[in-house]
Amino acid sequence: xxxxxxxxxxxxxxxxxxxxxxxxxxxxxxxxxxxxxxxxxxxxxxxxxxxxxxxxxxxxxxxxxxxxxxxxxxxxxxxxxxxxxxxxxxxxxxxxxxxxxxxxxxxxxxxxxxxxxxxxxxxxxxxxxxxxxxxxxxxxxxxxxxxxxxxxxxxxxxxxxxxxxxxxxxxxxxxxxxxxxxxxxxxxxxxxxxxxxxxxxxxxxxxxxxxxxxxxxxxxxxxxxxxxxxxxxxxxxxxxxxxxxxxxxxxxxxxxxxxxxxxxxxxxxxxxxxxxxxxxxxxxxxxxxxxxxxxxxxxxxxxxxxxxxxxxxxxxxxxxxxxxxxxxxxxxxxxxxxxxxxxxxxxxxxxxxxxxxxxxxxxxxxxxxxxxxxxxxxxxxxxxxxxxxxxxxxxxxxxxxxxxxxxxxxxxxxxxxxxxxxxxxxxxxxxxxxxxxxxxxxxxxxxxxxxxxxxxxxxxxxxxxxxxxx
Amino acid sequence: xxxxxxxxxxxxxxxxxxxxxxxxxxxxxxxxxxxxxxxxxxxxxxxxxxxxxxxxxxxxxxxxxxxxxxxxxxxxxxxxxxxxxxxxxxxxxxxxx
Numbered sequence: 001x002x003x004x005x006x007x008x009x010x011x012x013x014x015x016x017x018x019x020x021x022x023x024x025x026x027x028x029x030x031x032x033x034x035x036x037x038x039x040x041x042x043x044x045x046x047x048x049x050x051x052x053x054x055x056x057x058x059x060x061x062x063x064x065x066x067x068x069x070x071x072x073x074x075x076x077x078x079x080x081x082x083x084x085x086x087x088x089x090x091x092x093x094x095x096x097x098x099x100x101x102x103x104x105x106x107x108x109x110x111x112x113x114x115x116x117x118x119x120x121x122x123x124x125x126x127x128x129x130x131x132x133x134x135x136x137x138x139x140x141x142x143x144x145x146x147x148x149x150x151x152x153x154x155x156x157x158x159x160x161x162x163x164x165x166x167x168x169x170x171x172x173x174x175x176x177x178x179x180x181x182x183x184x185x186x187x188x189x190x191x192x193x194x195x196x197x198x199x200x201x202x203x204x205x206x207x208x209x210x211x212x213x214x215x216x217x218x219x220x221x222x223x224x225x226x227x228x229x230x231x232x233x234x235x236x237x238x239x240x241x242x243x244x245x246x247x248x249x250x251x252x253x254x255x256x257x258x259x260x261x262x263x264x265x266x267x268x269x270x271x272x273x274x275x276x277x278x279x280x281x282x283x284x285x286x287x288x289x290x291x292x293x294x295x296x297x298x299x300x301x302x303x304x305x306x307x308x309x310x311x312x313x314x315x316x317x318x319x320x321x322x323x324x325x326x327x328x329x330x331x332x333x334x335x336x337x338x339x340x341x342x343x344x345x346x347x348x349x350x351x352x353x354x355x356x357x358x359x360x361x362x363x364x365x366x367x368x369x370x371x372x373x374x375x376x377x378x379x380x381x382x383x384x385x386x387x388x389x390x391x392x393x394x395x396x397x398x399x400x401x402x403x404x405x406x407x408x409x410x411x412x413x414x415x416x417x418x419x420x421x422x423x424x425x426x427x428x429x430x431x432x433x434x435x436x437x438x439x440x441x442x443x444x445x446x447x448x449x450x451x452x453x454x455x456x457x458x459x460x461x462x463x464x465x466x467x468x469x470x
Numbered sequence: 471x472x473x474x475x476x477x478x479x480x481x482x483x484x485x486x487x488x489x490x491x492x493x494x495x496x497x498x499x500x501x502x503x504x505x506x507x508x509x510x511x512x513x514x515x516x517x518x519x520x521x522x523x524x525x526x527x528x529x530x531x532x533x534x535x536x537x538x539x540x541x542x543x544x545x546x547x548x549x550x551x552x553x554x555x556x557x558x559x560x561x562x563x564x565x566x567x
Binding site: 011088094105113 | 479496500523529
């Protein structure tokens with residue numbers, strides 16, 4: 001029989017009894033009998049693999065059992081076994097980190113609390129070019145605990161005019177690798193993850209979900225919409241910036257404020273992209289090298305404010321800077337109820353094809369036949385098949401004797417479509433039949449399909465003026 | 471009862487109370503029919519809020535008094551205790567004498 005002394009933090013489990021008498025001949029037996037008597041103590045006295053955890057010390061009389069025979073230490077009837085918690089704590093930074101971040105910590109409005117939040121935050125920087133360079137340098141220097149960098153590009157000599165993260169030595173090497181090396185030299189206390197790949201609809205959600213904050217430093221519309229939509233879908237704040245020639249813009253999209261209100265996003269400003277070619281990129285239109293330095297630094301500032309909770313975030317506000325006139329403006333903007341991804345009736349519920357969305361995919365052409373040619377074929381009695389892909393009710397209004405296979409049925413009725421002779425496909429005006437032909441060509445290997453230009457409407461208005469038109 | 475810091479890490483940023491000191495404190499409390507209900511430590515640069523390191527090392531059913539002493543001058547003190555979700559909750563305290 002040994003007396004076991006229970007420390008205050010564990011007394012709750014022994015009905016507030018400080019001293020418990022346990023029948024046992026050694027320390028291991030004491031602990032197992034104690035746990036079978038008070039099962040709730042188990043998680044405090046044993047690790048998952050059945051050892052005594054490092055934060056618990058066991059004393060027999062006045063000696064630590066580590067200096068005796070550990071668990072096999074024999075006990076006499078008069079032995080007192082004491083369970084002693086290891087009481088410890090401290091700040092969340094090493095001495096080196098405290099010294100490094102001293103100029104932050106001594107700002108009263110910032111302090112240790114904000115610095116701790118920076119260390120705990122995970123920021124994804126998309127694009128490590130003109131904007132990414134200053135932003136990454138300042139985020140790493142400030143002590144953002146985890147920084148992810150996405151870029152598929154390699155360093156080019158023409159980048160060095162503004163991308164201050166790189167030097168001549170790095171020309172030809174992947175940007176993310178050079179960036180990681182430089183940033184690790186700057187701050188060894190942080191973690192850098194790299195994604196040497198294009199940011200696309202296929203990988204966006206998987207990458208973004210690992211982070212708390214996204215910073216968009218890309219230079220094209222398709223990626224901007226992709227970043228925006230990924231952030232909206234995953235509920236992440238998107239710190240946005242863009243530059244062109246002498247002008248820069250910054251805003252924070254999709255920001256959740258302290259009242260739980262979600263701020264507007266990029267699509268509240270611009271629901272849809274401009275036509276391709278209207279707004280040139282920096283590669284096409286040029287940019288003054290110092291401008292991304294200014295705008296990327298402001299972007300870093302907003303990331304730090306979002307991460308630390310210090311200051312008023314640029315949410316619902318759009319900052320513009322004109323380097324030539326030094327005119328700065330901060331425009332307010334609101335949520336748009338018709339926003340296709342976050343409005344009242346969202347139509348976008350997942351990532352889409354942003355190249356196509358931005359009009360960058362040249363539309364594939366299909367073979368065509370005019371109403372006149374078709375009429376000629378009919379008069380000549382040529383051997384061809386005529387298919388109408390409209391709906392039955394449309395067919396009832398007006399038809400030219402074609403076989404009716406509505407567009408949605410096409411993939412299931414391919415056996416009705418000849419592969420041996422020419423097939424003319426039509427709809428009302430030519431749009432749906434073109435879509436149907438593209439699908440049949442792509443999925444089923446047809447190469448004998450012709451789209452009737454202008455559809456049934458064009459045909460009947462030329463050759464059957466009496467027919468109903470709808 | 472003041473005790474020494476036996477942390478094997480840098481003592482400016484980590485603390486650990488020797489088991490033997492804890493044992494002595496408990497015995498002392500028992501002798502006077504008192505209870506050892508918690509410990510205190512100081513934050514020399516930080517506020518009197520517990521750090522993540524404090525939380526990870528903390529025991530339940532035990533009070534942690536943190537005294538903030540920026541530039542070695544008293545600024546504030548707060549009592550903390552882990553709740554059932556293993557998060558610190560502030561405790562109201564009253565100084566009797």
